[in-house]
Amino acid sequence: MKYRKIPNETVRRLPVYLRGLAQLSQQGVFSVSSSKLADFVNINAWQIRKDFSYFGDFGTRGVGYSIERLSKQIKKILRLDTLHKAAVIGAGNLGSAVLAYPGFRTYGFDIAAAFDSDPEKIGKNINNIVVEDVSRLNALRKRQVDIAIIAVPEKAAQQVTDSLVRAGIKGILNFSPKRISVPKKVKVITIDIASDLARLPYYIPSG
């Protein structure tokens, strides 16, 4: 095997594999072939094998992949083998939905804090998390929170981002449609829901 750089598109698929493997594991399966996994997660078998081949020989020819070994390795690559603390900025509709979602835990995330600027929202308890004043963002560094989820209006996004960078945040999941600017060392992933919806009609044959 050769250690090559893992392509970005492969990294994008790794969490999907991870979830599929976890589900298979729960079903009491210990080993899976690329084609079985392919059916399960709706990705081509050859794509799966190629993806796995970037980081080692995990399969046994004639048999398949050991679910446990493979999961461990994927988690290690994605750095999900350590707990990550995250904060939600903006406790509005979307922010509250994120706070209420239990599914992040399975990936090793702990949504540990929530912030807002609205006095009506500050102090409110959402899913056992008390919403704090956004002016207190600096405290994140002390609390070892390294990931932030931005769910504030577009206008406030860049300003909030700047505060987050000052507070030592290393990764941002951005729900606002604004393409925010950050120093190179900070990674941003933007989920632009409206844009994704907007390109749907393009693929729908008119008539």
Place this chain on the structure above:
Amino acid sequence: MKYRKIPNETVRRLPVYLRGLAQLSQQGVFSVSSSKLADFVNINAWQIRKDFSYFGDFGTRGVGYSIERLSKQIKKILRLDTLHKAAVIGAGNLGSAVLAYPGFRTYGFDIAAAFDSDPEKIGKNINNIVVEDVSRLNALRKRQVDIAIIAVPEKAAQQVTDSLVRAGIKGILNFSPKRISVPKKVKVITIDIASDLARLPYYIPSG
């Protein structure tokens, strides 16, 4: 100019341009150069010019692009020049957030209906939309709804999808982590929030 097939990645950027152009227009600007727009939307100027070159000569050398002409053309390409009716399936946390969001309207979408299976939710009024029983999905065909937004739990996603296809839905925005299967004529765009969050640590240097 040559009419070439518009690359997928360009289609992905078109809604971003469209929003940027709309904002500039609101500021009273009528024309914009690729480098001005580049600053505004955080995309390289040459990428913008390349993207626009796929569908015609819209710029004037030495001046820039007419915001109105360009917006019209992008809308036409994305088929956003006609109104699209959409329905939300699953009026939980995420579904409610979508129902409450006014921003889809600017792209020409009308969120016209919501469905759920929970008797507690059915009949509830969210943002002026009454939640209906999910068993009534067939009615969507008659109401000319061609786009659906899936916000139900993973387990229910495929079943709901099948009903939607039967009801004549042509495009699906899927928030569930399940990679749903559909006939070729139906287009699915999946937003897998947890997966996007899960690949964030990969890009964060450890230490």
Place this chain on the structure above:
DNA sequence: CTGACTTTGTGAATGTGAACTCAATCACAA
């Protein structure tokens, strides 16, 4: 009308990933 300046549009080079193929390898039954 000219020349300086701005900005577009695109060909070419480079980079990246998807798709396909098949030899190498392994489990297992006979």
Place this chain on the structure above:
DNA sequence: TTGTGATTGAGTTCACATTCACAAAGTCAG
């Protein structure tokens, strides 16, 4: 221990996307 069937791992090709550089085409002042 050997043949058979299954499955991986990786080389190759092709398609698509990004990046770069610059000629062509326009504006505008004087």
